[in-house]
Amino acid sequence: QSVLTQPPSASGTPGQRVTISCSGSSSDIGSNTVNWYQLLPGTAPKLLIHRNNQRPSGVPDRFSGSKSGTSASLAISGLQSEDEADYYCAAWDDSLNGPRVFGTGTKVTVL
């Protein structure tokens, strides 16, 4: 089972913009919608972006998503200390009613 490739880490100072990439293939990102999740230890994972670039209600507009071809990205603008977390992309699969594959994960550190 293949995975989506993300950088292992990213960092920035408060107020900066951080971008996380997610690279896949024509069989996953290239043909399916991409979601982004935030994981903090001991808490329930949180959906940040669905359908490539849609923010659920309650997610700050500092978070934005995009997709082009077989790659996707998550941008965090105006970085805040509470954004320090692990971030995962995932390519959906309608035929499975589930995420076909997740990314390798990116640890965001706020300096």
Next chain:
Amino acid sequence: QLQLQESGPGLVKPSETLSLTCSVSGGSIAINNYFWVWIRQPPGKELEWIGSISYSGTTYYNPSLKSRVTMSVDTSKNQFSLKLDSVTDADTAVYYCARKPSNPCLDYWGQGTLVTVSS
């Protein structure tokens, strides 16, 4: 506010069956076109989809786990469950339950429960 809570043994012996239950509160499990999902994350590794089940019992399993996985739903208790047979060390992971709404995503998750496979 919908809440999901995983429960089950935190330690399972090799070759035995891992059994977990996800209790859903703050909303009904019996919604058309919604699915209830199990995800896991082994230590230091990425997340992995295990399977999805509807309230009527329609299931979809990860092909890599399909031969060992059984999911079920109990609408009277607003719960759904996971059984994973013949576990090995590789099945040690934090197991999460989640909801798939009409949109293609997982919008609510449980906090996760660590299951360790060890003798």
